[in-house]
Amino acid sequence: xxxxxxxxxxxxxxxxxxxxxxxxxxxxxxxxxxxxxxxxxxxxxxxxxxxxxxxxxxxxxxxxxxxxxxxxxxxxxxxxxxxxxxxxxxxxxxxxxxxxxxxxxxxxxxxxxxxxxxxxxxxxxxxxxxxxxxxxxxxxxxxxxxxxxxxxxxxxxxxxxxxxxxxxxxxxxxxxxxxxxxxxxxxxxxxxxxxxxxxxxxxxxxxxxxxxxxxxxxxxxxxxxxxxxxxxxxxxxxxxxxxxxxxxxxxxxxxxxxxxxxxxxxxxxxxxxxxxxxxxxxxxxxxxxxxxxxxxxxxxxxxxxxxxxxxxxxxxxxxxxxxxxxxxxx
Ligand code: SF4
Numbered sequence: 001x002x003x004x005x006x007x008x009x010x011x012x013x014x015x016x017x018x019x020x021x022x023x024x025x026x027x028x029x030x031x032x033x034x035x036x037x038x039x040x041x042x043x044x045x046x047x048x049x050x051x052x053x054x055x056x057x058x059x060x061x062x063x064x065x066x067x068x069x070x071x072x073x074x075x076x077x078x079x080x081x082x083x084x085x086x087x088x089x090x091x092x093x094x095x096x097x098x099x100x101x102x103x104x105x106x107x108x109x110x111x112x113x114x115x116x117x118x119x120x121x122x123x124x125x126x127x128x129x130x131x132x133x134x135x136x137x138x139x140x141x142x143x144x145x146x147x148x149x150x151x152x153x154x155x156x157x158x159x160x161x162x163x164x165x166x167x168x169x170x171x172x173x174x175x176x177x178x179x180x181x182x183x184x185x186x187x188x189x190x191x192x193x194x195x196x197x198x199x200x201x202x203x204x205x206x207x208x209x210x211x212x213x214x215x216x217x218x219x220x221x222x223x224x225x226x227x228x229x230x231x232x233x234x235x236x237x238x239x240x241x242x243x244x245x246x247x248x249x250x251x252x253x254x255x256x257x258x259x260x261x262x263x264x265x266x267x268x269x270x271x272x273x274x275x276x277x278x279x280x281x282x283x284x285x286x287x288x289x290x291x292x293x294x295x296x297x298x299x300x301x302x303x304x305x306x307x308x309x310x311x312x313x314x315x316x317x318x319x320x321x322x323x324x325x326x327x328x329x330x
Pocket of ligand 1: 101104200270
């Protein structure tokens with residue numbers, strides 16, 4: 001690999017957010033305290049290495065609940081689920097552990113509240129993303145999913161004076177602001193959540209990319225192709241004219257990208273393990289290449305584990321191991 005690089009700039013914060021750490025902890029803890037087999041519906045988080053590592057530890061990943069046998073334990077992914085999935089699991093008597101990120105649950109609760117108050121709800125997001133599919137399921141007859149400003153003009157709602165908006169947690173902060181402004185112009189009485197639904201981790205990782213994008217010739221974003229927040233990091237860099245590529249790992253780097261790259265920025269989506277960043281830095285840094293971290297904010301967010309996990313441990317006469325001991329393999 002050709003590496004004519006003088007400096008590597010690492011975006012901070014990058015990589016795992018609190019919701020992803022919690023979801024991985026939940027699977028690892030479930031594997032240690034619950035009776036096997038442990039099923040996980042969909043990718044627990046959108047990252048191939050994370051999923052493969054948990055699979056080797058014993059987790060069985062499925063797309064739908066009908067692949068889960070009747071007396072099994074199933075974990076719902078960090079992206080959240082539609083209520084009908086939960087009801088289906090209850091009907092089947094499955095033992096459920098919900099790893100939905102609490103910040104996604106917050107959006108679900110807002111959707112439920114607005115639907116009860118007779119609002120039409122504009123959900124800004126990507127209709128094929130697991131999180132949006134889950135939120136939509138809270139009130140499918142009332143929720144209208146739009147992805148960009150262009151869709152605002154053609155939006156038809158039963159009562160334009162009774163409209164609310166919500167957003168997917170992992171969107172572009174700037175694009176979402178434009179869509180909300182267009183919605184406000186079209187529906188002057190529109191209401192929204194008191195605080196932005198875009199999560200702290202999405203905002204912080206985009207802020208870090210904005211800070212360093214002008215100082216690098218190339219930005220590598222490490223993350224999976226189905227990771228919404230990682231894709232947004234590429235877009236944020238391209239918006240300011242910086243060449244940016246999404247890579248799963250260092251094996252995806254094309255040598256021609258590096259030909260005229262003096263300074264290279266590296267960041268990682270919220271579901272990307274730090275080991276992939278470390279490997280990429282090590283592969284790129286030739287002798288004497290400086291590595292500098294550009295840090296915009298400290299993060300100290302941590303979410304509590306779901307109570308059902310502690311209950312399951314208690315039933316087996318066990319206590320949950322310390323969370324800091326988890327994830328050593330990822
Ligand atoms: S990106 Fe945000 S919403 Fe998604 S899991 Fe992480 S903290 Fe939760």
